[in-house]
Amino acid sequence: MFSQLNPQLIHNLERLGLTENEAKAYVGVVSLRETTAREVHELTNVPRAKIYEVLKVLAKKGYLEIRQGSPTYFRAVDPKQVIGKIKDEFINCAIEALDQLNELSYELPKTSPVWCIQSEWGIKNRIREILSGVKEELIVFASSPEILQEFEADLKKLEKTCRLTFIVNELDRFKLLPFEFRETTKEFSDFMNNIVIDGLQYDEQFFMIADGKESIGVHSAGNKREAVVIKLPVVCYLQKMIYNRVLEPSFIKKDLNSV
Amino acid sequence: MFSQLNPQLIHNLERLGLTENEAKAYVGVVSLRETTAREVHELTNVPRAKIYEVLKVLAKKGYLEIRQGSPTYFRAVDPKQVIGKIKDEFINCAIEALDQLNELSYELPKTSPVWCIQSEWGIKNRIREILSGVKEELIVFASSPEILQEFEADLKKLEKTCRLTFIVNELDRFKLLPFEFRETTKEFSDFMNNIVIDGLQYDEQFFMIADGKESIGVHSAGNKREAVVIKLPVVCYLQKMIYNRVLEPSFIKKDLNSV
DNA sequence: ATCTATTGTTACTTTAGGGGTAACAAATGT
């Protein structure tokens, strides 16, 4: 009747490189164990005129076995073997691509002073990269605890070798995290949550200054989230100053004032 | 000038899920390290009208970082990270697909008596499966040593627990392999190399009978190679008889004659 | 300030792969 096929499974198989009809047909044969083209067609709704070619292709790829005759019968090779094969081929491909990409890198990385990152994964990736390079001091601002939780382990490790300063705007919301937090002034946090440029609402969610020379800030502008990496020592110095200024006076340490 | 891009690399990246233009653009940015859309366009020949959108997409996926301005600059995220991410996602997908496929297997495998396998990988896979199921006796015929080499380790292991009989048509060609071989009669090997059915030349290359009830034969018909699996005990018995008959008389053992 | 070249965008065409449909030939079964 109407497709009992798990659409998520079909989608996954497509991502593994099968066409939609190939995915449906393979699932069909696996479901039916040992079967004819017609049965597969009826279960999967792949047009009967197409099913023969599709099953042939799958057999050629080694995913099916065939018993000739009229009708011809088909049998699925164990999914574990099939998926394993696809995976192996993909991984070989990935390894080869990586090798080839690495050969392109003849120049040393020109490190430009400012970059913008527009994917969630890219942001986390870059934060982790910066964290792994911190030598002495790290200042972290966060407007909500989620992102800190994400990097809790990395930060905990850093705590042993570096001076860490955590700045937040509401101490309460962070009390579950095992760090010592300092609170910003009310004015500052109001300001941070309410920056509008060209009609776009900016919401600074996270900020980090590493060794006073590299910073990354994560904000949402409109409905998009992005991060900005800045490596200009001057700018970072200014940023650091600002963060030092906006701490609640009672928490400001002597040595920070002297900078 | 004319593309210095490694086409193999482009092809690999396409297999990893990028479009051709995305692959070229990413390779371009990796090559140029830190660069503008125009430079990427000139290096890769991706149409200039397309390069902006393509680079944006790559940034959205997290493979590039952006420095806004006019011109906008682009920088590649470390290929190791990028390829690693793609690989992880793929593998998750593969694992999920396998789980879902395994849920479909409600019935016990109906074992049909005869199957045809049309991919090299599928053939090897099935041979290995059969080898792993042998309990007592295995008879192997091979017309060339390559395929035996492929399974040398598996066969060596079997030798300890089973009676193994190797039948070949030219002892000389197999002397490098660490097994005891028996030779067929000249007539038989001539016959085997010269079977023509419906104008198609059949060349039996490999044959194996496991415990007298399951057999697999690999042959090329025309220019195609395929394998036939037969699980009918009767047929296997007959096949076994034939193989026993065609051994050079001097090598025929007593107990084989008595069967 | 004006002109020019470059940057970035938009709208369109083309192509190829995959999917769907209809109609026919070949084989099977009554």
Place this chain on the structure above:
DNA sequence: ACATTTGTTACCCCTAAAGTAACAATAGAT
């Protein structure tokens, strides 16, 4: 012999992605 099922062929359609051409917006030069 006839009908049914199996298998094939020739189409059409749609979409994703590549290519093209022309225009707007910006930056640099005179």
